[in-house]
Amino acid sequence: MTLKARVIPCLDVKDGRVVKGVSFVDLIDAGDPVESAKAYDAAGADELCFLDITASSDNRDTIFDVVARTADHCFMPLTVGGGVRSIADIRKLLLAGADKVSINSAAVKNPDFVAEAADKFGNQCIVVSIDSKKVSKPGEEDRWEIFTHGGRQATGIDAVEFAEKMVARGAGELLLTSMDRDGQKSGYDIALTRTIADRVSVPVIASGGVGNLDHMVEGIRDGHATAVLAASIFHFGTYSVGEAKRYMAEHGIPMRLD
Amino acid sequence: MRVAIIDYGSGNLRSATKAFERAVREAGLDAEIELTDKADSVATADRIVLPGVGAYADCRAGLDAVDGMQQAIEEVVDRHGRPFLGICVGMQLMSSRGLEKKTTNGFGWIKGDVIEMTPDDPSLKIPQIGWNTLTLARPHPLFEGIPTGLGGLHAYFVHSYHLAAEHADDLVATTDYGGPVTAFVANGNRAGSQFHPEKSQTLGLALISNFLRWKP
Numbered sequence: 001m002t003l004k005a006r007v008i009p010c011l012d013v014k015d016g017r018v019v020k021g022v023s024f025v026d027l028i029d030a031g032d033p034v035e036s037a038k039a040y041d042a043a044g045a046d047e048l049c050f051l052d053i054t055a056s057s058d059n060r061d062t063i064f065d066v067v068a069r070t071a072d073h074c075f076m077p078l079t080v081g082g083g084v085r086s087i088a089d090i091r092k093l094l095l096a097g098a099d100k101v102s103i104n105s106a107a108v109k110n111p112d113f114v115a116e117a118a119d120k121f122g123n124q125c126i127v128v129s130i131d132s133k134k135v136s137k138p139g140e141e142d143r144w145e146i147f148t149h150g151g152r153q154a155t156g157i158d159a160v161e162f163a164e165k166m167v168a169r170g171a172g173e174l175l176l177t178s179m180d181r182d183g184q185k186s187g188y189d190i191a192l193t194r195t196i197a198d199r200v201s202v203p204v205i206a207s208g209g210v211g212n213l214d215h216m217v218e219g220i221r222d223g224h225a226t227a228v229l230a231a232s233i234f235h236f237g238t239y240s241v242g243e244a245k246r247y248m249a250e251h252g253i254p255m256r257l258d
Numbered sequence: 259m260r261v262a263i264i265d266y267g268s269g270n271l272r273s274a275t276k277a278f279e280r281a282v283r284e285a286g287l288d289a290e291i292e293l294t295d296k297a298d299s300v301a302t303a304d305r306i307v308l309p310g311v312g313a314y315a316d317c318r319a320g321l322d323a324v325d326g327m328q329q330a331i332e333e334v335v336d337r338h339g340r341p342f343l344g345i346c347v348g349m350q351l352m353s354s355r356g357l358e359k360k361t362t363n364g365f366g367w368i369k370g371d372v373i374e375m376t377p378d379d380p381s382l383k384i385p386q387i388g389w390n391t392l393t394l395a396r397p398h399p400l401f402e403g404i405p406t407g408l409g410g411l412h413a414y415f416v417h418s419y420h421l422a423a424e425h426a427d428d429l430v431a432t433t434d435y436g437g438p439v440t441a442f443v444a445n446g447n448r449a450g451s452q453f454h455p456e457k458s459q460t461l462g463l464a465l466i467s468n469f470l471r472w473k474p
Binding site for chain 2: 121122123173
C-alpha cells in the first residue's frame with residue numbers, strides 16, 4: 001500500500017480575500033488567497049481547498065479570478081467549493097483551473113444535481129461536502145444530522161444515510177465537516193468520520209476541529225479518513241504543513257515527504 | 259518547437275498549459291505552448307498533448323465533435339511520428355476500448371481495455387485519489403533522472419479505471435493500489451500517463467521537461 005494520506009489546507013475566501021471563521025462567525029481577514037496558495041504549494045501541501053463564502057451575488061465572480069490566478073502559480077490539486085449550484089458553475093470553476101468541485105447545499109436540496117454533475121464531469125471531480133452535527137442524546141446510539149446555512153439550519157436528514165446516497169449518485173469523494181467541532185480545536189469527530197468512512201466506497205476527507213497534530217493522526221488512524229483538512233492551525237502558523245506531515249509519518253501514517 | 263495541447267472541452271486545460279510553460283522556462287527550452295481546438299494547428303505541431311478528465315465515452319465524444327481532430331492526430335502522430343503525450347483519460351483513449359459506462363473504441367495504439375480497478379484490499383477506496391509512488395517496468399527516456407520505486411518521488415492520481423495493457427512492452431510504469439495499476443504506457447512516439455504530471459510538482463515538471471526533449 002503506497003497511496004499516501006493527504007494533508008489539505010483549506011482557505012475560506014470571501015470577496016476574493018482569505019478569512020477564517022471560528023464556528024463560521026467572527027471572520028478575520030487574513031490575506032490574499034493566491035499568496036497563501038503559493039506558500040502551501042511550496043510547503044508540500046498535498047492538495048489545496050478553497051471554500052468561497054462570498055454572500056453577495058455581486059461578488060460571486062471573484063472566486064473565478066482567485067482560482068485562475070492560483071492555477072497560474074500552483075501545480076498542486078485544487079478543490080473549490082461554496083455556492084456551487086449549477087453545471088455552469090462547475091464548468092467555470094474547472095475551466096478556471098480547479099481539479100475538483102465540492103457541492104454542499106445544492107446536494108441537500110437536489111441530490112440529482114450530484115448525479116448530473118458526476119455524469120458530466122466524472123465522479124472523480126465531484127466532491128460532496130457534508131456539514132453535520134450530532135443530534136443523539138448522551139446514552140443514545142450516535143446519530144448525526146445534516147445542517148445547512150453554516151450550521152444554523154437543521155434538515156432532519158441523517159448524515160450517514162445522506163453520505164451513502166451521495167456516493168450512489170456519483171460523488172467521488174466526501175468532505176465531512178463536524179459543525180460541532182469546527183473552530184473548537186478539540187479534534188475531529190472521530191466517531192462520525194469512522195462511521196461514514198467505513199460505510200462508503202469513496203475516499204473521505206475529515207474536517208472540522210483540528211487543534212493539534214495528534215488530531216490529524218487520529219483522523220486517519222482512528223477515523224479511517226484518507227485525507228485530513230485543516231485551516232486555522234496552518235493559517236495562523238501554529239504548525240507548518242511540513243511539520244504536520246513529518247509528525248504523521250513519525251506516527252506510522254504513510255505520507256509523501258518529497 | 260511548437261507544442262499543441264488539444265482543447266476539446268475536457269479537463270483542466272489551464273493547469274496543463276501553465277505546467278508546460280513552466281517546464282519550458284525552467285529547462286531553458288525554446289518552445290511555444292499552444293492550447294488549440296484547431297485540427298490544422300494540431301496536424302502541424304511538433305509535439306502533441308492530449309489531456310482528459312471525465313468519463314471515457316464523454317471524452318471520446320468531445321474529441322470526435324471537433325471537426326477533423328481525429329484525422330489530424332493520426333496524421334501528426336502516426337504518419338509524421340511526432341511525440342505524443344496523453345494525460346489521464348487522454349492516456350486511456352490510446353487503448354483499444356474503454357469499458358466505463360459503455361464500450362467505446364479508443365485509438366488502438368496500446369492494445370488492451372480500460373477497465374475498473376479492483377484492488378485486492380477491500381478497504382481501499384475507489385477512485386484512487388492522491389499521491390503514490392511508481393515502479394518502472396522498463397527504462398524509458400521520459401523517466402530519465404526521476405527517482406522511482408518506494409523511496410522515489412510521488413505522482414498525483416485521480417481515477418477509478420486503468421488501462422490493462424495486453425503487451426508487456428507497452429507498460430512503462432505501474433503504481434501499487436491493492437495490486438499493480440497501470441501508471442504509464444508508451445509505444446514508439448506515443449506515451450501516456452494515468453497520473454497528472456501537471457499536478458505532480460517535482461516529478462511532473464521533470465517528466466514534462468523530458469517529454470519536451472524526447473526524440474523517439
